[in-house]
Amino acid sequence: MKKGILLIAVFCISLLSFAQINTERVMRIGRNALYFEDYVLSIQYFNQVIKAKPYLPEPYFFRGVAKFYLDDFKGAEEDCSLAIERNPFMVRAYQLRGDARQSLSDYDGARADYAKSLESYPNDQFVLVNLGIVDIQKKDYEAAETTLNELLKLYPKYAAGYLTRGAMYQESGDTLKAFEDYTTAIDLDKYLPHSYSMRGLLYYYKQQYDSALVDFDEAIKLDPLQTGNFINRGLVRYSKQDLRGAMSDYDKVIDLEPSNVIARFNRGLLRGQVGDDNNAIEDFNVVLEQEPDNHMAYFNRALLKNNIADYNGALADMNVVLSEYPDFYQGYYARSEIKRRKNDLAGAERDYNYARNTEVRIQKEYADGKQPDEKTREKSDKNINKFDKLVVADKTEEEKNKFNSETRGKIQNRQVRIDAEPRFIATYYEKPNDVRRSVYYNPVVDDVNKLGILPRKLRVTNSETSLNEFQIEDHFESINDLSKDIAEAPTNALLLFARGIDYMLVQDFTASIDDFNKAIMLDPNFLLAYFNQAVVYEKVLELKERTPDYDTDITAVSEQIEPQKKVPTIGTSTPVQAAVPEPKKNMEHEMIIKNYNKVIELNPDFVYAYYNRAGVRFKQQDYKSAILDYNEAIRRDKDFAEAYYNRGLARFYMRDYERALADMRKAGELGIVEAYSIIKRMSE
Numbered sequence: 001m002k003k004g005i006l007l008i009a010v011f012c013i014s015l016l017s018f019a020q021i022n023t024e025r026v027m028r029i030g031r032n033a034l035y036f037e038d039y040v041l042s043i044q045y046f047n048q049v050i051k052a053k054p055y056l057p058e059p060y061f062f063r064g065v066a067k068f069y070l071d072d073f074k075g076a077e078e079d080c081s082l083a084i085e086r087n088p089f090m091v092r093a094y095q096l097r098g099d100a101r102q103s104l105s106d107y108d109g110a111r112a113d114y115a116k117s118l119e120s121y122p123n124d125q126f127v128l129v130n131l132g133i134v135d136i137q138k139k140d141y142e143a144a145e146t147t148l149n150e151l152l153k154l155y156p157k158y159a160a161g162y163l164t165r166g167a168m169y170q171e172s173g174d175t176l177k178a179f180e181d182y183t184t185a186i187d188l189d190k191y192l193p194h195s196y197s198m199r200g201l202l203y204y205y206k207q208q209y210d211s212a213l214v215d216f217d218e219a220i221k222l223d224p225l226q227t228g229n230f231i232n233r234g235l236v237r238y239s240k241q242d243l244r245g246a247m248s249d250y251d252k253v254i255d256l257e258p259s260n261v262i263a264r265f266n267r268g269l270l271r272g273q274v275g276d277d278n279n280a281i282e283d284f285n286v287v288l289e290q291e292p293d294n295h296m297a298y299f300n301r302a303l304l305k306n307n308i309a310d311y312n313g314a315l316a317d318m319n320v321v322l323s324e325y326p327d328f329y330q331g332y333y334a335r336s337e338i339k340r341r342k343n344d345l346a347g348a349e350r351d352y353n354y355a356r357n358t359e360v361r362i363q364k365e366y367a368d369g370k371q372p373d374e375k376t377r378e379k380s381d382k383n384i385n386k387f388d389k390l391v392v393a394d395k396t397e398e399e400k401n402k403f404n405s406e407t408r409g410k411i412q413n414r415q416v417r418i419d420a421e422p423r424f425i426a427t428y429y430e431k432p433n434d435v436r437r438s439v440y441y442n443p444v445v446d447d448v449n450k451l452g453i454l455p456r457k458l459r460v461t462n463s464e465t466s467l468n469e470f471q472i473e474d475h476f477e478s479i480n481d482l483s484k485d486i487a488e489a490p491t492n493a494l495l496l497f498a499r500g501i502d503y504m505l506v507q508d509f510t511a512s513i514d515d516f517n518k519a520i521m522l523d524p525n526f527l528l529a530y531f532n533q534a535v536v537y538e539k540v541l542e543l544k545e546r547t548p549d550y551d552t553d554i555t556a557v558s559e560q561i562e563p564q565k566k567v568p569t570i571g572t573s574t575p576v577q578a579a580v581p582e583p584k585k586n587m588e589h590e591m592i593i594k595n596y597n598k599v600i601e602l603n604p605d606f607v608y609a610y611y612n613r614a615g616v617r618f619k620q621q622d623y624k625s626a627i628l629d630y631n632e633a634i635r636r637d638k639d640f641a642e643a644y645y646n647r648g649l650a651r652f653y654m655r656d657y658e659r660a661l662a663d664m665r666k667a668g669e670l671g672i673v674e675a676y677s678i679i680k681r682m683s684e
Contacts, residue, residue: 023049023056025510031062032507035543036049038466039066040413041506055085057082060095068100076100091120102130107138125155129164136164141172157468159192169200179201191681193222197229204236212236224673227253228393229263235376238390242272261290262391268300269390273598277304295321295384304335311342325384330359403427418678420649421614421642424608425535426528427501429471430461444527444606453494454501458528460608462642469506475502493523500529504536512536527602531609534595538616592616607633611643614650641670648675652682 005549030045046063049056064079070303080097083090098113118124128151135144148165157163166181182199185192200215216233223229247270253263268283284301287294302317318335322328332355339348377389426445440460449458455478467475482499489495500515516533519526596613599606616628632649635641648663661682668675 007610017272023052026052026057027062029506029508030059031547032509032543033231034066034540035433035547036464036466036507036539037069037505039070041467041472042616043186044065044472055086057083057090057093061090061096064093064096064100068096068103071103073100073103077104081567089116089120098127098134102134102137105137107134108132111138113680120275123150123154125158125161128154129158129161129395132161132164132168136171138169139171141168157188159188159195163192163195163198167198170198175202175206183258189678191222193219193226193229196222197226197232200229200236201232204239205234207239209240215241220589221252224676225256225653226258227256227263231393234263234266235390235392238266238270243274246270246272257315259286259290259467261287261294262393265294265297267389272304281308297323299334299384302338306334306341309341311338314338315342321384327358328384329355329362329363330385331355332358369554390467410540418474418616418649418681420615420646421672422464423535423538423612424462426458426459426460426463426532427505428456428458428553429465429467430459431463440605440608442608448494448528451494454498456622458501472506475505478502479506491522493519493526493529496522497529497532504532509536509540511517513540526598527606530595530598530602531606531612534592534599534612536589537592538612541592571600589616589620605636607636608645611640612634614643614646618646618650623651623654626650627654637642639670641667644670644680645672645675645678648678657661657682 012474025044027049030042030049031570033039033042033045043066046059046066050063050467060079060083064076064083066080067073068076077097077100077122080093080100083093084097087093093115094113098110098117101107101113102109111131111134113133114127117127118131121127128147130150135141135147139572145165145168147444148168151161152158152165162181162185166178166185169175169181170178179199179202182195182202185195187200189195196215196219198214202217203209203212203215213233213236213595216229217234219226219229219231228250230253234246234253237243237245237249247267250263250267253260254267257263264283264286268280268287271283273282281301281304284304287297288301291297298317299321302314302321305311305314305317315335317339318331318338322331322335325331332351336348336351336355339345339351376392377383379391380575386681394560415676424440442460445458445460448454448584455474478503479499482495482502486492486495486499497517499640500512500519500556501643503509503512503515513536516529516536520533523529593613593616596609596616599609608631610633614626614633617623617626617629627647627650629644630650633643633648637643644663646668648660648667651657651663661679664675664679664682668679
């Protein structure tokens with residue numbers, strides 16, 4: 001709590017240091033942070049606007065958006081209500097509040113908000129699909145069918161609509177119609193992995209394992225990083241008695257998510273079945289680290305420890321289980337065997353007799369003397385008698401995941417086009433990545449770090465991450481400290497560069513560009529200042545391109561840009577244009593290019609400048625020039641995975657399919673897993 005108060009205090013001081021609360025500017029910076037997924041930071045900016053002008057609806061709405069993406073659904077709902085109080089005609093606030101209420105299982109409230117939104121925009125496809133989902137979650141299948149039929153009448157090519165209606169039919173028990181809708185969704189867009197996942201699960205439930213396997217294979221080809229598909233394919237393979245295949249799927253999940261409890265538990269069971277006891281124990285160790293009260297894991301680990309003659313460990317685990325489940329007769333049978341091996345014959349006999357008597361009593365409680373024969377159990381199912389069942393996600397969680405991709409149009413947005421790999425930047429932080437390389441060394445960056453002036457170690461990455469509250473506090477403090485140092489040494493370019501990075505990290509692009517510019521004026525050969533300034537220019541340009549109502553006070557980027565033409569897509573119903581489009585040119589892009597040109601002039605071996613410059617040209621649809629830059633980057637770094645991937649996309653748009661495929665294969669080999677999905681699309 002004290003830390004939070006200190007953060008807000010530092011934040012307020014920082015804001016007041018560069019403006020006596022210029023709310024328009026603070027609002028703009030908050031939206032910068034929101035767009036670039038710095039949600040905690042954006043909330044702090046919106047708080048300041050609300051404090052200064054509590055009558056404005058927009059800061060409440062945008063703060064609600066940030067809270068929504070932080071899974072604070074109650075906070076998002078409350079902020080949307082505050083926005084609506086100030087502007088009852090703010091349709092997007094009703095939509096977001098509907099999303100928040102839906103996430104809170106307040107389906108009636110969500111339905112009311114979506115209905116209110118439809119009064120203004122009756123044909124909004126995303127609101128209609130969400131309204132259908134709410135009715136499914138309310139088990140009002142008749143209302144859901146009416147809404148989804150209306151949606152598909154308006155948008156007969158909307159694959160997500162068919163997926164949602166298919167889920168509705170599946171929930172209501174009409175599997176025939178569910179299959180029809182899932183298949184229609186696949187026919188409309190065969191590159192949508194979620195369609196295959198949902199149909200594959202339905203095949204699995206119908207015990208049509210061969211068909212289920214085909215669908216999960218396809219889903220995994222299209223989205224190799226979705227762990228749920230590997231878990232489900234593992235269940236299918238297990239049902240087909242393919243234990244090795246199932247284990248390989250759980251291996252993949254654990255490679256991607258080492259602490260995945262479902263995969264660890266299931267792999268532990270399967271390893272035990274094939275006699276790999278020590279490795280099975282390791283899996284159950286991880287499960288118990290994550291879930292210390294998982295008594296089924298204790299029981300299975302006890303059996304395995306007994307197998308490897310660790311009788312003391314086995315007895316300790318079994319005691320934990322039986323203290324929680326005193327009527328679990330199978331546990332007493334097992335403990336009897338452990339005690340017998342420890343030569344505690346009297347204890348073994350007591351446990352055996354107790355187990356036998358308990359078994360007889362429990363069996364009499366079942367009319368037919370049998371329990372249901374199930375192959376799996378839900379993760380939250382604590383019935384110890386299901387200790388040997390493979391784990392699946394809970395039905396409620398499965399339902400949430402089933403609809404999550406459709407909610408707010410995410411499924412459509414994800415598959416409309418294939419994005420190039422992101423640009424690189426010199427910064428202090430990066431997202432951890434278990435699959436791709438995460439260390440990008442460059443002597444220029446190393447030389448700057450060796451000077452010991454920057455507050456942290458600088459690194460080059462194309463995997464930026466948002467700041468947490470402690471990092472936010474550190475950077476506002478750093479801005480204040482550096483401002484004092486700059487006042488004492490106004491000609492120190494590195495201090496200005498350092499403060500420019502701080503401003504960049506707190507999403508104040510105006511101040512960041514200004515500091516980078518001052519650093520360049522003091523040191524015209526300051527390569528990293530040119531480089532980062534170009535990146536920040538790109539960020540501003542991206543905001544203007546993708547946020548129609550976004551305005552900026554960065555006078556250096558003055559021209560209003562034109563909407564970008566749609567880049568042809570790979571593997572959708574939209575055909576690639578008959579001719580390669582003419583490259584688009586404008587002042588803003590050329591200014592960014594000019595900065596990268598200067599970086600290359602200063603150091604022709606700085607590969608990230610070629611790569612970033614290629615990215616700008618790629619966005620301009622100047623694929624020939626982009627390919628030339630990717631060539632230069634690869635010539636200097638033959639293992640530059642992202643350059644191969646992006647060059648492959650550019651070559652595809654140039655119809656150079658053979659070399660495009662070669663690039664994608666190389667990118668996949670170097671760790672960009674998404675390349676394999678693109679290879680499949682290109683091959684067709």
